[in-house]
Structure formats: C-alpha cells, structure tokens
Amino acid sequence: xxxxxxPEDCKSMLCKHLTPESFEELKNKKTANGFTLEQAINxxxxxxxxxxxxxxxxxxxxxxxxxxxxxxxKDYHGFGKEDKHTSNLNPDxxxxxxxxxxxxxxxxxxxxxxxxxxxxxLGPAISKEQRDKVEASVVEGLSxxxxxLKGDYFPLLGMSKEIQDDLIKDHFLFKEGDRFLxxxxxxxxxxxxxxxxxxxDKTFLVWVNEEDQLRIxxxxxxxxxKEVFSRLVSAIKSIETKVPFSYSEHLGYITSCPTNxxxxxxxxxxxxxxxxxxxxxxxxxxxxxxxxxxxxxxxxHSESEGGVYDISNLRRLGITEVEAVQDMYDxxxxxxxxxxxxx
Ligand code: ADP
Ligand code: CIR
Numbered sequence: 001x002x003x004x005x006x007p008e009d010c011k012s013m014l015c016k017h018l019t020p021e022s023f024e025e026l027k028n029k030k031t032a033n034g035f036t037l038e039q040a041i042n043x044x045x046x047x048x049x050x051x052x053x054x055x056x057x058x059x060x061x062x063x064x065x066x067x068x069x070x071x072x073x074k075d076y077h078g079f080g081k082e083d084k085h086t087s088n089l090n091p092d093x094x095x096x097x098x099x100x101x102x103x104x105x106x107x108x109x110x111x112x113x114x115x116x117x118x119x120x121x122l123g124p125a126i127s128k129e130q131r132d133k134v135e136a137s138v139v140e141g142l143s144x145x146x147x148x149l150k151g152d153y154f155p156l157l158g159m160s161k162e163i164q165d166d167l168i169k170d171h172f173l174f175k176e177g178d179r180f181l182x183x184x185x186x187x188x189x190x191x192x193x194x195x196x197x198x199x200x201d202k203t204f205l206v207w208v209n210e211e212d213q214l215r216i217x218x219x220x221x222x223x224x225x226k227e228v229f230s231r232l233v234s235a236i237k238s239i240e241t242k243v244p245f246s247y248s249e250h251l252g253y254i255t256s257c258p259t260n261x262x263x264x265x266x267x268x269x270x271x272x273x274x275x276x277x278x279x280x281x282x283x284x285x286x287x288x289x290x291x292x293x294x295x296x297x298x299x300x301h302s303e304s305e306g307g308v309y310d311i312s313n314l315r316r317l318g319i320t321e322v323e324a325v326q327d328m329y330d331x332x333x334x335x336x337x338x339x340x341x342x343x
Contacts, residue, residue, distance in 0.1 A: 001027050001038050004045045013072045014044035014053030022067035031060040033121040040065055040124075043183040052076070052259055055184040057125030059246055059254045062261075073251075073258055077317040085252035085262050088320035089237070091230040096329045098223045105336050106223035107270040107308060110171070111232050111325065114212035114255045114264035118244040122256040123211065124184045131193040134213050141242030142197045142206060149235050151199035153208075156191035171219075171270075172202055174210045175299065181211055186256065204235055212255050212264070214243070223269060223332075229325050252317060262317025267328040270297065273335060274307030275342035286338060290331030291315045311335065 003023050006015045018041065026037045035057025044053020054072060056062055062069050066081075073079055100106040116122055117134055126134070139153045156164070167173035173196050181187055198205040207215035216239060218232035246254040252262035260266075276283045287294055295310035296302035313327040 004041065006045070007048060010048050012044050012048070012050040012053035013075060014041055014050065014068075015048075017071040017075065018068055025067055026065050029064050031058050031064055031125070033058045033060070033125040035061055035121070035125040037065055037068070039184065040068070043180050046183040047180055050180060052257065054258065055124050055186070055256045056122055056254075056258065057256075058121045059248065061122075062248075062251060062254070062258075069258055073261065073317065076259055077262065077315055079262075079318040081250075083318050084250060085248075085318055086320055087252070087263070088322045089233045090322065091226055091233055093322045094226055094229055094325055094329070096225045096229075096325065098225070099329065099333045099336055100223040103222055105271050105273070105339065106332070107272065108171075108219060108221050109223055109225050109228045109267075109269050110217060110219035111225075111228050111265065111267040112215050112217040113232070113236060113321075114253065114260045115214040115216060115236075115239075115243075116212050116246045116254055116256070118246045120213070120246070122246075122254070123181075123186045123209065123213065124256055128189045128192065131189065131209055135193045135195065135208055138206070138208050138214060138243055139195075139197070141239055144242060145235070145238055148231065149199060149204050149238065151197050151204065153195055153197045155195040157194075159191075167196065170202075171298075172196070172198065172205060174207055174215075178211075180301075184256075186211060204231060206235075206239075211257060212260070214239070225267070225269075225325065225329055225332075229267070229321075233321075260316055263319070263321045263324050265316055265321050265324045266312045267325045268295075268310050268312035269328070269332055270308055271311055271332065271335065272306070272308045273339050276335065276339050277304065277307050277309070282338070283335075286334050287311065287331060290334060291327050292331040 030036050044050045194209045203220045205217040218228045253264040255264050291314045293312050293314045297305045297308050313324045
C-alpha cells in the first residue's frame with residue numbers, strides 16, 4: 001500500500017494528521033480481527049470532504065494505530081494520552097430547567113449514546129454471523145425492558161419502504177446508504193441485522209447495528225432536557241445489565257468513529273433561530289464558545305430548513321455525560337437570548 005493521494009486543500013482530520021512517518025510505521029499492522037490502516041482511512045481517502053475521515057474496526061485499533069488516532073482524538077476532544085475519562089449519569093447534577101417553557105424556539109430534544117458489545121469487533125470489522133449475533137443479544141436484552149421503556153423491535157429486513165421513509169422523515173430512524181459509512185464497510189449485508197426498537201410514543205428508541213451496534217435514544221417534543229436525560233439514563237442502566245458494553249479506562253465507551261468516544265453522547269435540540277441565522281458569524285461565535293456543533297434538520301451532513309437547526313454538544317470525551325448535556329443546555333440558553341435580542 002502506498003501513501004494515499006490527498007489533495008492540498010483537504011481539511012479532514014485524516015489529511016491533517018496522517019504523516020508519511022506514521023503511515024510507514026502503521027501500514028503493515030493488523031488487529032486480531034484483521035483490521036488494517038488501509039481500512040481505517042478508506043472513508044477519508046474516498047470522501048475528501050470528510051470532517052474526520054477515519055474509523056476504528058475494534059477496540060485494539062485505537063492502540064495499534066495510536067500514531068494516527070491519538071492526534072485526531074487530541075485535536076477533536078482536546079484529550080491527551082495520559083488523560084482519563086470519567087462518567088456521571090446522575091440527572092440531579094444537571095442544571096437544566098426548560099429554557100423555553102412557552103415553546104417559542106425549541107421544537108424537540110433528543111439525547112443519544114452509542115454503545116458496542118464487549119469482545120466483539122466494531123461494525124467496520126464485524127462478520128455477518130457476528131452482526132446477527134449482536135442483533136439477537138440486543139433484542140433479547142431489550143425484550144426485558146418494562147414501564148415507559150417497553151417496546152417492540154422492527155427489523156429493517158422486511159420493513160416496507162413507506163414505513164422506513166416515514167420513520168426517517170420523522171427523525172426516528174437512520175438513513176440508508178451513507179457514503180462515509182459505506183467506504184469503511186459499515187453497510188455490508190444491508191439491511192440484514194439492522195433494525196429499530198421503540199416504545200409506543202417513540203420517546204425511547206434503540207438503533208441496532210448502524211454506525212454503532214447500539215444507539216440508545218431518548219427524545220420528545222419541546223425543551224425539557226432534564227426529562228429526556230433522565231429517561232435515557234434509566235434505559236442505559238437497564239440495558240447494561242443485559243448487554244456488556246465495550247469500555248476503556250482511558251477512552252470511555254468505545255465507538256467506531258473517534259468523535260463519539262467517551263460518553264458517546266450527542267444531546268441536541270431542534271431549535272428555530274431565524275434571526276441569528278442571518279448572521280452566521282455571530283451564530284458561530286456563540287456555538288464555539290459553548291462547544292456546540294450546528295447540524296441541519298435531517299442529521300449529519302444535511303441542511304437547515306426554515307431557520308431550524310440541530311444544535312448539539314461537540315465534546316464527548318474527557319467530560320462526563322452531565323457536562324456534555326450542560327454544554328448543550330448553557331449554549332442553548334445563550335442562543336435563545338441572542339435570538340430574542342434580534343427579534
Ligand atoms: P446521530 O445523532 O445519531 O449522530 P444524525 O445526526 O444523523 O445522527 O441524527 C439522527 C436523526 O436524529 C436525524 O433524523 C435527525 O434529524 C434526528 N435528530 C437529531 N436531533 C434531534 C432533535 N433534537 N429532535 C428531533 N430529531 C432529532
Ligand atoms: C466524516 O468524517 O465527515 C464522517 N466520517 C463523519 C464524522 C463525524 N461523525 C460523527 O460526528 N459521528
């Protein structure tokens with residue numbers, strides 16, 4: 001394998017941090033699951049417009065290919081090799097009274113965490129048999145949930161196109177055919193082994209075998225961020241008694257994309273900020289100050305519609321879950337204040 005052709009103006013973390021030296025040192029290494037550097041970087045090589053451009057095939061990828069992953073993790077999360085990750089899932093430590101009780105700005109709130117099964121390769125290096133086994137174990141674990149978390153599992157295989165499209169449009173289900181995931185092999189054997197579990201209100205959902213083996217999601221209309229977080233925490237705690245999660249003292253919860261390591265948490269609101277959107281520089285000054293990411297209304301790599309944006313925490317590693325949600329909350333309070341001042 002030769003050093004990949006990466007254009008001068010490429011801005012991804014892969015282009016920024018892959019050096020001829022690290023490439024030479026890593027190019028012939030292989031994890032116990034057979035995952036190579038070539039596979040780890042293929043998404044960023046094929047998709048030059050990537051923000052990050054790398055994925056891990058297993059927990060070992062993060063140590064075997066550390067010369068590449070460490071600088072990316074440092075750059076994205078500000079988290080160094082000697083740093084330790086800590087967790088805090090106590091909703092009582094979150095200071096988040098509804099910032100928009102009249103429902104003028106916040107359309108909906110969603111908090112998700114990614115999880116993967118211990119002692120299994122991650123999606124990019126998993127075999128069909130292993131993926132099917134993950135699906136069976138997760139579905140069995142979910143079938144024991146009760147109360148508000150009780151629901152049903154709907155495999156993607158056999159789901160009508162109409163139901164699938166409606167679930168995607170209504171923000172409940174992952175999209176199909178993501179080119180970034182495709183290039184790292186995460187869409188192999190699609191749609192087998194993939195599916196969605198949800199309760200009848202669709203306030204609690206679990207995606208199975210998408211970018212991560214589990215995406216545990218709590219969501220509802222409006223801005224009661226604490227209620228959404230509390231529901232998520234009770235779900236995580238119940239599921240982890242049934243499904244062992246992959247975790248590292250250093251990196252927290254192990255995920256296939258390095259941006260999700262640590263808490264693996266993305267806490268977001270869909271929020272209408274039409275005035276602020278007229279001055280993206282002012283908008284970005286606030287989101288940068290509170291470590292927030294701006295996404296479009298249909299998730300990553302999508303656009304805003306009608307001045308409604310998806311605003312979420314950017315940092316996930318080296319801070320606790322409570323701090324990740326607090327970042328989002330404090331930023332949303334500042335954004336609402338700025339929008340009101342412009343109105
Ligand atoms: P992820 O959150 O898992 O990283 P995406 O950014 O692709 O992945 O978002 C997944 C789906 O969740 C998309 O349909 C997106 O519109 C929806 N979503 C994200 N945040 C919210 C929110 N606060 N309210 C409603 N839907 C949301
Ligand atoms: C990219 O590099 O743009 C894609 N691989 C997505 C990276 C960000 N992923 C994420 O936030 N989960």
